[in-house]
Amino acid sequence: MLTSSPKLIFAICCSVTVAAAQSVDPAMLLNPPVDSWPTFHGDYSGQRHSKLTQITPASVHQMTLAWAFPTNQTQSIKASPILVNGVIYITTPDNIWAIDARTARQLWKYTYPMNDGFHIGHRGAAVYKDSVFLTTPDAHLLALDARDGKVKWNVVIADSKRGFWSTMAPLLIRNHLIVGVSGDFDNLPGTLRSFDPDTGKPQWTFNSTPPVGTPGSISGGSTGGQMWMTGTFDPGLNLLYVGTGNPTPVLNGVARAGDNPWTCSIVALDPDTGKLAWGFQASPHDTHDWDAVEIPVLADVDFQGTPRKLLLQASRNGHFFVLDRTNGKSLLTTTFAAVNWTKGIDSQGRPIPNPEKEPHRDGRLVAPNETGATNFRQPSFDPVAGLFVVSAADGYGLYFFKDDHGAYGWAGADYDVTSHAAIRAIDYQTGKIRWSHDIGEGTGAAGVLTTASGLTFTGDVGGNALALRTSDGATLWHATFGRMNNAPITYELDGRQYVVMAGGSSLYAWTLPLPAAAQRP
Amino acid sequence: MIHRTLVLELAVLILVISPLPAQQGGRGGPPAQSPASRLPPKTVTPQTYPADQIQAGESRFISQCGFCHGRDAQGGESGPDLTRSPLVAGDVRGDKLTPLILAGRPAAGMPAFSLPSADIDAIVAFIHDAKTKTESEKGNRRSVDVEDLQTGNAEAGKQYFNGAGGCAKCHSVRGSFATVGARFQGLALMQRMLYPRNRAPGATPGLLPATVVTNANGQTISGRLAYRDEFTITIVDANEWSHSFPVATVKIEGDDPLREHTEQLGKYTEKDMHDVFAYLQSLK
Numbered sequence: 105m106l107t108s109s110p111k112l113i114f115a116i117c118c119s120v121t122v123a124a125a126q127s128v129d130p131a132m133l134l135n136p137p138v139d140s141w142p143t144f145h146g147d148y149s150g151q152r153h154s155k156l157t158q159i160t161p162a163s164v165h166q167m168t169l170a171w172a173f174p175t176n177q178t179q180s181i182k183a184s185p186i187l188v189n190g191v192i193y194i195t196t197p198d199n200i201w202a203i204d205a206r207t208a209r210q211l212w213k214y215t216y217p218m219n220d221g222f223h224i225g226h227r228g229a230a231v232y233k234d235s236v237f238l239t240t241p242d243a244h245l246l247a248l249d250a251r252d253g254k255v256k257w258n259v260v261i262a263d264s265k266r267g268f269w270s271t272m273a274p275l276l277i278r279n280h281l282i283v284g285v286s287g288d289f290d291n292l293p294g295t296l297r298s299f300d301p302d303t304g305k306p307q308w309t310f311n312s313t314p315p316v317g318t319p320g321s322i323s324g325g326s327t328g329g330q331m332w333m334t335g336t337f338d339p340g341l342n343l344l345y346v347g348t349g350n351p352t353p354v355l356n357g358v359a360r361a362g363d364n365p366w367t368c369s370i371v372a373l374d375p376d377t378g379k380l381a382w383g384f385q386a387s388p389h390d391t392h393d394w395d396a397v398e399i400p401v402l403a404d405v406d407f408q409g410t411p412r413k414l415l416l417q418a419s420r421n422g423h424f425f426v427l428d429r430t431n432g433k434s435l436l437t438t439t440f441a442a443v444n445w446t447k448g449i450d451s452q453g454r455p456i457p458n459p460e461k462e463p464h465r466d467g468r469l470v471a472p473n474e475t476g477a478t479n480f481r482q483p484s485f486d487p488v489a490g491l492f493v494v495s496a497a498d499g500y501g502l503y504f505f506k507d508d509h510g511a512y513g514w515a516g517a518d519y520d521v522t523s524h525a526a527i528r529a530i531d532y533q534t535g536k537i538r539w540s541h542d543i544g545e546g547t548g549a550a551g552v553l554t555t556a557s558g559l560t561f562t563g564d565v566g567g568n569a570l571a572l573r574t575s576d577g578a579t580l581w582h583a584t585f586g587r588m589n590n591a592p593i594t595y596e597l598d599g600r601q602y603v604v605m606a607g608g609s610s611l612y613a614w615t616l617p618l619p620a621a622a623q624r625p
Numbered sequence: 626m627i628h629r630t631l632v633l634e635l636a637v638l639i640l641v642i643s644p645l646p647a648q649q650g651g652r653g654g655p656p657a658q659s660p661a662s663r664l665p666p667k668t669v670t671p672q673t674y675p676a677d678q679i680q681a682g683e684s685r686f687i688s689q690c691g692f693c694h695g696r697d698a699q700g701g702e703s704g705p706d707l708t709r710s711p712l713v714a715g716d717v718r719g720d721k722l723t724p725l726i727l728a729g730r731p732a733a734g735m736p737a738f739s740l741p742s743a744d745i746d747a748i749v750a751f752i753h754d755a756k757t758k759t760e761s762e763k764g765n766r767r768s769v770d771v772e773d774l775q776t777g778n779a780e781a782g783k784q785y786f787n788g789a790g791g792c793a794k795c796h797s798v799r800g801s802f803a804t805v806g807a808r809f810q811g812l813a814l815m816q817r818m819l820y821p822r823n824r825a826p827g828a829t830p831g832l833l834p835a836t837v838v839t840n841a842n843g844q845t846i847s848g849r850l851a852y853r854d855e856f857t858i859t860i861v862d863a864n865e866w867s868h869s870f871p872v873a874t875v876k877i878e879g880d881d882p883l884r885e886h887t888e889q890l891g892k893y894t895e896k897d898m899h900d901v902f903a904y905l906q907s908l909k
Contacts, residue, residue, distance in 0.1 A: 178737045224692035466776040500890045517767040522820040566854040
């Protein structure tokens with residue numbers, strides 16, 4: 105594959121010149137080439153399953169470091185790298201770097217002015233034509249020139265003075281740039297907005313809970329339901345799928361009777377209008393901060409003998425949901441981690457909360473803990489193996505609520521007891537755990553990537569990057585370069601497959617070693 | 626399971642755990658009482674700061690610290706209530722807080738912050754101001770008070786402890802365990818009852834059975850478990866020397882000393898938990 109032939113090198117150079125820049129446009133996003141990772145999930149499905157097969161279970165132990173890129177920030181990298189046109193874009197709160205994907209040389213860096221939003225983390229950028237988009241801690245959306253990082257426009261997504269902030273990697277669907285916000289320290293309506301990627305002009309707003317006092321509101325007095333993770337998209341059905349966060353007040357369920365739709369839900373929206381097509385509540389009447397924002401993974405596969413359009417989610421509340429994504433109807437609900445808060449599953453496939461496990465004055469022992477059975481860390485679905493691989497945790501927490509805690513914002517108290525983490529492979533047709541790979545005491549922070557060669561890349565609690573065999577979870581490779589707080593990505597450049605993972609505040613690219621002959625100048 | 630876990634012999638547990646040694650102070654050991662179930666410690670050296678510095682500090686605090694510690698410094702998603710922190714109470718104009726902010730507490734999940742000194746000074750001013758305001762408040766919106774927890778029955782708890790709960794298999798009520806209810810109160814006792822973690826640096830030595838590692842030559846080293854993943858185990862011996870071993874090359878005993886506590890979490894009913902708590906409170 106690799107050669108030092110001058111003729112071939114010349115040919116490659118020429119083709120790059122002629123082809124000009126790789127353009128991210130609606131057509132490209134429908135079928136991303138292997139030398140790109142153009143969106144948070146890599147594609148619209150959220151499967152994080154790469155068709156690349158150069159690195160195999162037999163060769164993965166030979167992987168060698170191609171480059172490292174330290175951001176020199178005190179914050180760790182939580183963002184997905186975005187790769188387009190041979191350039192990687194990586195973010196931390198207020199910061200974005202453009203680096204050469206072949207050398208890790210910095211092309212430019214942009215730093216947003218000091219601001220008062222929460223600087224808790226950042227999930228990544230988005231790219232469209234010659235623009236790179238960045239959300240900010242004070243809930244602005246910026247378009248930067250992809251070539252030099254100059255600001256083209258800057259618009260407000262939501263008012264940070266009211267308690268909104270944003271960490272989200274935007275999702276581009278045709279001419280809609282879709283961004284969400286966070287904000288459960290205040291009683292705020294769940295807000296997802298669409299902007300014109302060329303001009304920054306607002307297009308629509310979807311509220312998962314209506315503003316307080318809205319006549320005819322179905323939310324039962326609840327606010328919240330923020331949409332702070334990037335959604336997925338089915339171009340055939342023209343539906344955008346997004347998970348919504350917890351209701352507010354967070355731990356006080358007394359102030360908001362009923363199920364509190366559409367908090368802790370998966371919602372299907374028309375990306376052209378923001379109108380709700382259907383909703384499915386993962387946690388009706390949540391009182392434990394279990395956002396259902398985990399990735400709604402889309403797959404067109406057989407389900408118990410019938411070809412189906414599925415939506416799969418491993419949810420923070422400990423349940424694995426399989427839905428028919430054409431209509432939101434439940435096909436399967438099981439648990440994939442320790443769960444003690446339900447009285448069973450209702451006829452719609454939703455867990456039934458046990459009132460005894462609501463936060464109470466005397467403290468209630470609840471599994472999962474507040475961090476959840478899983479969380480923002482992305483899962484992966486290998487459709488050939490039929491396995492949904494997720495970073496899970498069996499955790500317990502103590503939950504308190506009394507009237508003194510009030511009905512605003514957090515409105516309660518909770519304390520972690522303990523948690524044990526594992527990478528789990530779920531058989532999507534039965535919900536059964538095929539294998540569980542212990543990753544330590546505490547909670548993992550790394551997402552998962554699977555490849556068509558049968559590999560699973562992820563990280564453990566302590567700071568090891570791992571390559572596992574997808575079929576049985578056996579460890580095939582590991583390297584210790586700092587705790588991984590993002591999900592690995594992979595791509596092929598110049599005929600070589602790379603796997604890029606973060607350790608702490610640095611990015612590391614791994615690849616198979618070149619044959620000795622190819623190393624000669 | 627992929628990960629090899631050696632079963633800790635029950636006999637070893639009984640020998641080493643019982644009785645629980647007395648809580649020892651110093652070396653930053655776990656607090657005897659949860660900050661949330663007692664009055665906040667008073668500021669040792671009262672300090673005042675200019676209003677504009679406090680205001681600037683509030684804005685810096687919210688953006689850098691607020692998600693974990695709450696916008697009012699009274700605790701957030703994952704960080705403790707700073708207005709009840711003994712470290713804040715003993716701080717004088719940042720002499721303890723500034724180095725902590727700059728270095729972080731990576732093991733506890735707090736990153737280091739490389740902020741300009743004016744920003745850190747302002748954050749310190751805001752934290753002290755927030756603490757002063759809290760001291761004058763009657764209640765606290767995130768408080769858990771000892772009396773909140775009194776819903777159990779001590780006699781039923783004793784029966785569960787000695788019977789169905791299986792606690793008595795490892796714990797006998799003598800020695801210092803006989804006064805556990807005097808040494809720990811409220812939420813701290815409940816948390817300790819559920820999961821008496823000792824993994825943190827500076828945790829009380831000898832609280833849990835030693836972890837014993839035997840290498841290929843038959844040499845044995847025992848000590849406190851400091852780190853464990855699927856590849857490496859690290860123990861700290863009695864002289865505070867750290868020893869690491871590849872897991873694949875050694876025999877390990879006692880690397881999951883809290884296994885029974887973990888398993889018990891899945892068995893407790895709310896009634897059992899509060900009953901056992903009431904029983905432990907009665908051991909004075």
